[in-house]
Amino acid sequence: MMEDYSPHQQKIIKRYYENFDAIQVQKLSELVTELYLAEGKKRQRLWKNASGILTKLKLPATRIQLIVEKDDPALLAKLLTEMQGK
Numbered sequence: 001m002m003e004d005y006s007p008h009q010q011k012i013i014k015r016y017y018e019n020f021d022a023i024q025v026q027k028l029s030e031l032v033t034e035l036y037l038a039e040g041k042k043r044q045r046l047w048k049n050a051s052g053i054l055t056k057l058k059l060p061a062t063r064i065q066l067i068v069e070k071d072d073p074a075l076l077a078k079l080l081t082e083m084q085g086k
Helices: 007-018 020-037 040-056 061-070 073-085
Strands: none
Touching (some): 020 040, 020 073
């Protein structure tokens, strides 16, 4: 499968997966800021995106559900701080 890509492309793909968690945490960080400012349907969509990212980062489903149900960006920011401290 990787044979279909040039050596340069293979390196890019490899680096992406090596830094996958860091990329997801960065996306989550950007979502926290947007959540503080968003309202209505946009806010719901952002929470859905945050939930998806947290799932990709393999957080327990119960913790994800709790954070999303509280609808409090501060809880997400606190979790983000914990994750960056690891």
